[in-house]
Amino acid sequence: MAMASERQIELNEHEFRLLQRLFYEQVGIQLLPVKKPLICGRLAKRLAALRMDSYQDYHRHLVSPAGAEELEIAIDLITTHETYFFREPKHFDYLQQAILPTVPSNADFRVWSAASSSGEEAYTLAMLLDSERPHHPWSVVGTDISQQVLASARRGLYIMGRGQRIPQHYLKRYCLKGKDRYEGHFLVERALRERVEFRHGNLTKQAPELGQFDVVLLRNVLIYFDVPTKQQVLKNVLERIKPGGWLMVGHSEALHDTGLPLELVTSSIYRKVVR
Numbered sequence: 001m002a003m004a005s006e007r008q009i010e011l012n013e014h015e016f017r018l019l020q021r022l023f024y025e026q027v028g029i030q031l032l033p034v035k036k037p038l039i040c041g042r043l044a045k046r047l048a049a050l051r052m053d054s055y056q057d058y059h060r061h062l063v064s065p066a067g068a069e070e071l072e073i074a075i076d077l078i079t080t081h082e083t084y085f086f087r088e089p090k091h092f093d094y095l096q097q098a099i100l101p102t103v104p105s106n107a108d109f110r111v112w113s114a115a116s117s118s119g120e121e122a123y124t125l126a127m128l129l130d131s132e133r134p135h136h137p138w139s140v141v142g143t144d145i146s147q148q149v150l151a152s153a154r155r156g157l158y159i160m161g162r163g164q165r166i167p168q169h170y171l172k173r174y175c176l177k178g179k180d181r182y183e184g185h186f187l188v189e190r191a192l193r194e195r196v197e198f199r200h201g202n203l204t205k206q207a208p209e210l211g212q213f214d215v216v217l218l219r220n221v222l223i224y225f226d227v228p229t230k231q232q233v234l235k236n237v238l239e240r241i242k243p244g245g246w247l248m249v250g251h252s253e254a255l256h257d258t259g260l261p262l263e264l265v266t267s268s269i270y271r272k273v274v275r
Helices: 013-027 033-049 055-062 065-078 090-102 120-132 147-155 168-174 227-238
Strands: 109-113 138-144 157-159 175-177 185-188 196-200 213-218 241-249 262-266 269-272
Touching: 013 033, 013 055, 013 065, 033 055, 033 065, 055 065, 065 147, 090 120, 090 213, 090 241, 109 120, 120 138, 120 168, 120 196, 138 147, 147 196, 168 175, 213 227, 227 241
Parallel strands: 109 138, 109 213, 138 196, 213 241
Antiparallel strands: 157 185, 175 185, 241 269, 262 269
16 A cells, blocks of 8 residues: 555545635635645645645644644645845835935834745845944844744845845845855844844734834735735734834735725835824
């Protein structure tokens, strides 16, 4: 008889709906039917590792008290973490040219990289803030649903390809080129890593413990949510923005008729209205 790792276990429609509902309830992500092959491809090895014969057995394990750790693994596998340094640079240009010049030198300027994934966005912000406010207070907080990518972010080690868009003066100042076993990689310098705090967070939940921010980057995330969840995420995020603060979303994520106190400043950049 073939071992579980050698055979393809079918994901039937009932099982797919069970997993759909579970991931929606846990992280608010709406997995469309076209994602069924993706679910199969990413979870098949977990079934093999646990010697399970069906996705229904796997789902039963995920919702059981004993499955809490496996649920974290499944969430890591299903959520998308594609990112790189200085992605969508218009937002960083706006931060540098239009926002930072208006900030008092003694103000504690706080930025939140929501859904920070493996940390490239948060470290991009840190490079910019350290360069622009070298003697003035600033902080960056990065949050993500995935514990695995947060661990990677805290380490700050990346393949060279992820840093292709880092300006040369930042690359020389903040990045250490890997040698020997780390050939082809670079490490974000310790001093900068220590200025960035990475925390576990679920955007569908309120997070008062994070405090208030001057700028929040919530980019290329909303496209994964249905309308009610998107509205809830925006409401939760907006609660963490100071009056008059800024929200930056992905270039393809225009916000229409949200009913929230947001005004469009320029494409994909919004400001919280002071009421």
